[in-house]
Amino acid sequence: MNAEHLLKIEDLDIRFGKESAEMRAVKKLNLHVNRGETVAIVGESGSGKSVTALSVMRLVEFGGGQIAGGKISFRKRDDSVIDIGSLGPEDARLMRGDDIAMIFQEPMTSLNPVFTIGDQIVEAVMTHQAKSRSAARATALETLEKVRIPDAAQVMKRHPHQLSGGMRQRVMIAMALSCRPQLLIADEPTTALDVTIQAQILRLIRELQDEEGMAVLFITHDMGVVAEIADRVVVMYRGEKVEEGDVETIFAAPQHPYTKALLGAVPCLGSMKGTDSPEPFVIPGQEVAATEVVPAEAIDYSADPLLSVRGLTTRFDIGEGLFGRVTKRVHAVEHLDLDIWPGETLGLVGESGCGKSTTGRSILQLVDATSDRLTFGGEDMTRLSASSLQKLRRQVQFVFQDPYASLNPRLTVGYSIAEPMLLHGLETKQNAFDKAVWLLEEVGLSADHANRYPHAFSGGQRQRIAIARALGTDPKLIIADEAVSALDVSVQAQVINLMMDLQKRFGLAYLFISHDMAVVERISHRVAVMYLGQIVESGPRRAVFENAQHAYTQRLMAAAPVPDPAVRRRDMRMITGEVPSPVRPIGQPPVINTMDEVAPGHLVAREQARTVDAA
Amino acid sequence: MLNYFLRRLAAMVPVLFLISIFVFLFIHALPGDPARLLAGETATQAEVESIRRALNLDQPLIWQYVDFVANLVTLDLGNSLRTGEPVSQMIARAxxxxxxxxxxxxxxxxxxxxxxxxxxxxxxxxxxxxxxxxxxxxxxxxxxxxxxxxxxxxxxxxxxxxxxxxxxxxxxxxxxxxxxxxxxxxxxxxxxxxxxxxxxxxxxxxxxxxxxxxxxxxxxxxxxxxxxxxxxxxxxxxxxxxxxxxxxxxxxxxxxxxxxxxxxxxxxxxxxxxxxxxxxxxxxxxxxxxxxxxxxxxxxxxxxxx
Structure with a gap:
């Protein structure tokens, strides 16, 4: 092992399951990490990247896997080299958290809900260092301050549920750093976080790395994050390394077709500059001849909108006090105005908790909402009777984020697609199933898939099924609530292309709800940016993205990672703030934004001192 | 927390009230006549009736129920029909x-x-x-x-x-x-x-x-x-x-x-x-x-x- 090498993996093989049903998760993997270096392992779900990380921690055996071959060498602080694969369980345990520490994807579930933050860090310190409890507490406090947690002494006493996702991930980092490991393994640490919080966490990891001289093995599927943080990149595909190189080289001159495809599928903020209408992703190997590209018909904005909502308001009461007296209220959606024209995509962007999902549900009265006026297809539906609500729900369909949870596992896919048609009494049973088969083919699956159950399909295929189901009732509008957020980038690109294709052929309008600025830029005709239950900026996509006026929009754009290592934002302002809460005491409703029209159709909320916290 | 506790305690009152109705009805729906059992097999009808009166079992059901609830509220559980001993004593012993x-x-x-x-x-x-x-x-x-x-x-x-x-x-x-x-x-x-x-x-x-x-x-x-x-x-x-x-x-x-x-x-x-x-x-x-x-x-x- 070279003196510079901190971690060296040679011919690593990892297997799961017993011999009869054995699965080779990682095959003959070679990679190394130098001292102080950041190496990113990139790949899609199932590529073996997380399994590799878990095997370095010797955690893989707790999940039923085993290191079947190869060698993992690690240089300890005293310069002795250990073979991680052959350590006994006790030595492996002593190594974990001390020499090598790890943080995980899900900050919401990675901390034990029943113990305080302080206790959980103290426990890590006391496991590896011969310190008294009070000395360990001091160390814990110091580490929490190091990860820039404001009021760390108070946070020590809190339980995980009292902290936001970003804060919990900081706590996780603090816990990992508490024993000053030489290698930090970060497994998708920012995937579950909002972009502004993601930017903070990435920057924090980078700064801490400089301060501690620690190496980082960063696992991610997000090329934007790779560009932001990595020195070197290892691309994995189906358990094998397909390419390795400096981050600049990988991005500038990818060699392997898979790397090229991966990079091609990455939505890149700013890639739509100078264009007005949405465009499908170019997927290598699936290029469409230029002659085949039918330019989408221009949207006729002089016509009446398909859906028009004025003053949409949804509030949730929070009961407290002796007899459930309401003392606080969540102003999830507050006086929201929304227009969607036939055949257009309106992108609704914002961070978690801004009310964008509630907006979608409010339109269909899936939650208790009120509006001053709601028209659909020229019909006034403000006071929805049961029958007109039924009609509205037939013409507006939903596609949800989680393709695993939104299909009933006990029903065949064909039945799931046919069910809405049967519920609305649109088709006879036979016709409904025929149509379901046809829809399956329309979304790129085959007819014989209709008799299978959801577990037989991948995430991307399930999302296609969910789209087919939505199309069954011949809707005019589809509300896609984070519909592609849970998918791998290459699959995401395919599903987005499919949605655009269906839009052209069926004349669909989309309300595309997402937190991902780059995806929204790609797919939308118009964009609305939502913050604390209200829209702060809306207008044609080009105007909003190229000439963002509102401070919050600008902040969102600045935080989105750019898949180009040349434009690292080393000097970006460190925002330590949290997304403020839409919970307000009764009797103190939020101030309703006044919108100014800065250009035709481009509306911007007049900034109030309180709208955006001083960043 | 204390609020919650007190509210839950208060909510028990209507539940217990409902239970008291069910308990009362079910027990009186049981076949068998306590007065006859108590009087013994050789007792005359007149003796049985006098025992029935003494135990208030001749009253309409609704009054028997009112008695029962009134007793419950005052925590006086009445006397055993069989031994005449206060029920509260018997329960406390068991x-x-x-x-x-x-x-x-x-x-x-x-x-x-x-x-x-x-x-x-x-x-x-x-x-x-x-x-x-x-x-x-x-x-x-x-x-x-x-x-x-x-x-x-x-x-x-x-x-x-x-x-x-x-x-x-x-x-x-x-x-x-x-x-x-x-x-x-x-x-x-x-x-x-x-x-x-x-x-x-x-x-x-x-x-x-x-x-x-x-x-x-x-x-x-x-x-x-x-x-x-x-x-x-x-x-x-x-x-x-x-x-x-x-x-x-x-x-x-x-x-x-x-x-x-x-x-x-x-x-x-x-x-x-x-x-x-x-x-x-x-x-x-x-x-x-x-x-x-x-x-x-x-x-x-x-x-x-x-």
Whole structure:
């Protein structure tokens, strides 16, 4: 092992399951990490990247896997080299958290809900260092301050549920750093976080790395994050390394077709500059001849909108006090105005908790909402009777984020697609199933898939099924609530292309709800940016993205990672703030934004001192 | 928290009121005439009627119910139809033997069930796990009276270590509480096992291992504490049943508890005793449920009551 090498993996093989049903998760993997270096392992779900990380921690055996071959060498602080694969369980345990520490994807579930933050860090310190409890507490406090947690002494006493996702991930980092490991393994640490919080966490990891001289093995599927943080990149595909190189080289001159495809599928903020209408992703190997590209018909904005909502308001009461007296209220959606024209995509962007999902549900009265006026297809539906609500729900369909949870596992896919048609009494049973088969083919699956159950399909295929189901009732509008957020980038690109294709052929309008600025830029005709239950900026996509006026929009754009290592934002302002809460005491409703029209159709909320916290 | 507690206490009043109606109606729907039973087989019709009048059983049902509720509210449970003794005294006498028996049965069975369940969960699929779960199923399936008789046969008759019946000294608790707790221990073991297996899949268990914690701490501290919620729920329910007094076990061991009292009272159509006992069981159940709900908050601080 070279003196510079901190971690060296040679011919690593990892297997799961017993011999009869054995699965080779990682095959003959070679990679190394130098001292102080950041190496990113990139790949899609199932590529073996997380399994590799878990095997370095010797955690893989707790999940039923085993290191079947190869060698993992690690240089300890005293310069002795250990073979991680052959350590006994006790030595492996002593190594974990001390020499090598790890943080995980899900900050919401990675901390034990029943113990305080302080206790959980103290426990890590006391496991590896011969310190008294009070000395360990001091160390814990110091580490929490190091990860820039404001009021760390108070946070020590809190339980995980009292902290936001970003804060919990900081706590996780603090816990990992508490024993000053030489290698930090970060497994998708920012995937579950909002972009502004993601930017903070990435920057924090980078700064801490400089301060501690620690190496980082960063696992991610997000090329934007790779560009932001990595020195070197290892691309994995189906358990094998397909390419390795400096981050600049990988991005500038990818060699392997898979790397090229991966990079091609990455939505890149700013890639739509100078264009007005949405465009499908170019997927290598699936290029469409230029002659085949039918330019989408221009949207006729002089016509009446398909859906028009004025003053949409949804509030949730929070009961407290002796007899459930309401003392606080969540102003999830507050006086929201929304227009969607036939055949257009309106992108609704914002961070978690801004009310964008509630907006979608409010339109269909899936939650208790009120509006001053709601028209659909020229019909006034403000006071929805049961029958007109039924009609509205037939013409507006939903596609949800989680393709695993939104299909009933006990029903065949064909039945799931046919069910809405049967519920609305649109088709006879036979016709409904025929149509379901046809829809399956329309979304790129085959007819014989209709008799299978959801577990037989991948995430991307399930999302296609969910789209087919939505199309069954011949809707005019589809509300896609984070519909592609849970998918791998290459699959995401395919599903987005499919949605655009269906839009052209069926004349669909989309309300595309997402937190991902780059995806929204790609797919939308118009964009609305939502913050604390209200829209702060809306207008044609080009105007909003190229000439963002509102401070919050600008902040969102600045935080989105750019898949180009040349434009690292080393000097970006460190925002330590949290997304403020839409919970307000009764009797103190939020101030309703006044919108100014800065250009035709481009509306911007007049900034109030309180709208955006001083960043 | 205190607010929540007080509100829950207040909510018990209408529940108990409803229960009182059901209890009253069910008991009076039972076939059999207490006046006739009390008067004896040779009594004349006139004697039976005079007893009926003396016991207010000739009143319309609604008045009997009003009497019953009025008595409950004033905590005067009336007198036994059979012996004339105040019911409150009879219950107070039978309560403590049943209470101590329940506590002993609960403590050993919960402790045993927890430990066996966790060990089974950790060694899932091993011969030890299979053996433990086989024992658990046996424990659930084995009839109480049979286990009680077997224990008695061996420890009292064969070895002569323990008495066979009654409650005269603390050692008399051993055999009945073993008998009574066997089923509970089995249920607890199965519950704990599945709860721990569920929790072991959680992300925070992986975090605990990534910190380098000893496996003992990962399981007994991080996993078990989170697995306690379903386990405590089950323990509460079981405690409720135990406090009701097990008629079978009390009969086998001639235990002077609530179960025996209830059985005798039913045999004699002793309305006052049966009604009071069932009201007591209901109240105990409600209180235990409340205690369990409050315990949730201590086990998992994310559960907060408002």
């Amino acid at each position: 309560f403590w033997p049943t209470f101590w028996l329940s506590i002993c049965a609960l403590v050993w069975s919960v402790l045993f069930g927890l430990v066996a369940g966790v060990i089974s969960a950790v060694r899932r699929g091993s011969p030890g796990d299979h053996a433990g779960m086989f024992l658990a199923v046996s424990g659930i399936s084995m009839p109480n009276f049979w286990l009680g008789l077997l224990l008695m046969q061996y420890f009292s008759v064969h070895l002569g270590w323990l008495g066979t019946s009654g409650f005269d000294e603390p050692s008399d608790l051993i055999l009945p509480s073993l008998t009574l707790g066997a089923g509970v221990a089995a249920v607890m073991a199965r519950f704990t096992r599945s709860a721990v297996i569920d929790v072991a899949r959680e992300d925070f268990i992986r975090t605990a291992r990534a910190k380098g914690l000893r496996e003992r701490i990962v399981i007994w501290k991080h996993a078990l504490r989170n697995a306690l919620i379903p386990v405590v729920t089950m323990a509460g329910l079981q405690f409720g049943f135990l406090l009701g007094g097990s008629i079978v076990v009390e009969k086998v061991f001639r235990w002077p508890g609530l179960g025996s009292l209830l059985l005798d009272a039913i045999n004699f159509r002793d309305y006052a005793v049966v009604q009071s006992e069932i009201m007591l069981f209901s109240l105990q159940f409600l209180l235990i449920n409340l205690a369990v709900d409050m315990l949730y908050g201590f086990i998992n601080p994310a559960i907060r009551y408002k």
